[in-house]
Amino acid sequence: MAKRHRLPVDLDVVFAALAHPIRRSILERLAAGDASVSELAKPHRVSLPAISGHLKVLEKAGLLKVTPEWRVHRCQIVAAPMSAAFGWLIRYRILWEDRLDRLTEAVEEKP
Amino acid sequence: MAKRHRLPVDLDVVFAALAHPIRRSILERLAAGDASVSELAKPHRVSLPAISGHLKVLEKAGLLKVTPEWRVHRCQIVAAPMSAAFGWLIRYRILWEDRLDRLTEAVEEKP
DNA sequence: GTGTCGTTTAGCCATTCGATTAACTGATAG
DNA sequence: CTATCAGTTAATCGAATGGCTAAACGACAC
Numbered sequence A, B: 001m002a003k004r005h006r007l008p009v010d011l012d013v014v015f016a017a018l019a020h021p022i023r024r025s026i027l028e029r030l031a032a033g034d035a036s037v038s039e040l041a042k043p044h045r046v047s048l049p050a051i052s053g054h055l056k057v058l059e060k061a062g063l064l065k066v067t068p069e070w071r072v073h074r075c076q077i078v079a080a081p082m083s084a085a086f087g088w089l090i091r092y093r094i095l096w097e098d099r100l101d102r103l104t105e106a107v108e109e110k111p
Numbered sequence C: 001g002t003g004t005c006g007t008t009t010a011g012c013c014a015t016t017c018g019a020t021t022a023a024c025t026g027a028t029a030g
Numbered sequence D: 001c002t003a004t005c006a007g008t009t010a011a012t013c014g015a016a017t018g019g020c021t022a023a024a025c026g027a028c029a030c
Helices: A011-018 A021-031 A037-041 A048-060 A080-109 B011-018 B021-031 B037-041 B048-060 B080-109
Strands: A064-069 A072-077 B064-069 B072-077
Touching (some): A011 A021, A011 A048, A011 B021, A021 A037, A021 B080, A037 A048, A048 A064, A080 B021, B011 B021, B011 B080, B021 B037, B037 B048
């Protein structure tokens, strides 16, 4: 199995974190503002430990920060890893579009 | 809303497909131009069946089209699902930035 | 025919994922 | 002290992932 040393942002972990509807839904909810664990759990028909697990995944991906506050745990978005995912997609898109450009050139030279 | 002929893009599957370094590397290679299975396998220290499996994952995510051609199988990128992933991230970013804007307003109103 | 090339399929194994219920912790309220 | 609230941890389960080797397949070359 592939060895991975610690990078500031691990794209494997970030994309894997995004690959679950509940986790994406949690992020969308958090984009609207901070929330507690049970607030995040409410819209979903899974157990609280399941949500807790999803939050752990998001936290490990660096997408989330959880700070105990009064009796609740306050969950906040962290933007950086998302930007890294974004960055990869953009880089990929640039490669891909470059290729399309070259193909177009080739076609235009041909007729 | 009008029905689209496009297949629904399953973000779970797309993000999961992106969550592996070999698969991302394959996509990057393909962005530079079509390739055969063994060409795609060459840079990686895993068996050919492993690569074949990764290609299946990419294909199921709709990111890849494989067409048997002469004796080799030609692998091509398909752009649509990547755009969907991109779209989700953008939507998320908009939510996130909106929230930042509101926070900024709130801070400016305060002191 | 036999051989070989490029690729897929078939088993197999270890690990991880996603979910559950039950039990636990830590802080607060009565 | 006891009860409750918010959340985590533990134990367990079935299913999926990711890798391997070995065998099979389909098209061509000899």
